[in-house]
Amino acid sequence: MPAMIRVANAPCSWGALEFEGMQAERIGYAQMLNELVETGYSGTELGDWGFMPPEPDALRAELTSRSVSMLGAFVPVALRDPAAHAAGETHALRVARLLAAVRGADEGFPVLVLADENGTDPRRTANAGRATANMELSAAEWTIFAQGAERIARAVRDATGLRTVFHHHCAGFVETPHEIQRFLDLTDPTLVGLVFDTGHCAYGAGPGGCEAVLPALDRYGDRVWYVHFKDCQPDVAAEARRAGRDYFEAVRHGIFCELGQGCVDFPAVVDWLRRRNYQGWITVEQDVLPGLGTPRDSARRNRDYLTQLGL
DSSP, X not given: OOTTOEEEEOGGXXXXXXXXXXXXXXXXXXXXXXXXXXXXXXXXXXXXXXXSOOSHHHHHHHHHTTTOEEEEEEEEEOTTOGGGHHHHHHHHHHHHHHHHHTOOSOTXXXXXXXXXXXXXXXXXXXXXXXXXXXXXXXXXXXXXXXXXHHHHHHHHHHHHOOEEEEEOOTTSSSOSHHHHHHHHHHSOTTTEEEEEEHHHHHHHTOTTGGGGXXXXXXXXXXXXXXXXXXXXXXXXXXXXXXHTOOHHHHHHTTSSOOTTSSSOOHHHHHHHHHHTTOOSEEEEXXXXXXXXXXXXXXXXXXXXXXXXXXX
């Protein structure tokens, strides 16, 4: 594997999630960064605002003392609501300016990871992993959604020079393969890229969704500017659908398992990256709720697994 592909992990693997009410009992950023380095990773994402120091000098000191690169930050915005666009832009610019202030020498990174305000719409949250066409945005809402994404991406680019990638995500309005493609069709390919998340693709595609991962990579092609490695446990997914579990219940039951323990064909994904001469980072995300799981041990096992794949 060419040296230009490097492996990172993210705060969500330590239970630091961006969802409202998920801040209690979580591991602090210093412990998270220490364990990230200890288990073999050299990059991280910011986590939700306030998890890591929001002052550039303080954040830079934490990163450089550990030789860790900052790759991006997740910014959720209720893009289907035009009234949310201005506030979303303001927050995105605040985050982007912090990222720009601590950027290193990595080509094309950090990036702003823009997303829907996932987990806030009751119907989409309740039906994560099994969303149907009648739950999609209307044509008018799609237009508003795409315009909001482009507005924020343009503001971030003009103010900081950073690229924006959109994160498709279960329990949001860009979850299924059809919705991902619709979003890409409606947005400027020079302005908005995609962070391709293997686990969200697999779960969001519905039953048998892991078979959708490679075709999706082929279909989205040059729009994939960044990659998240996340696995999906098919038995947990099937039980979540059978029992009618919502997104957070599925996460609590381990829908996003350790790499190699689910149904995502990571050797094939790595082969796809090699064939495409992908020259960015891949970031491991094993979402766990605060206080649950074994973050450090899981991070080590995930890193060992990727080493076996030549990463």
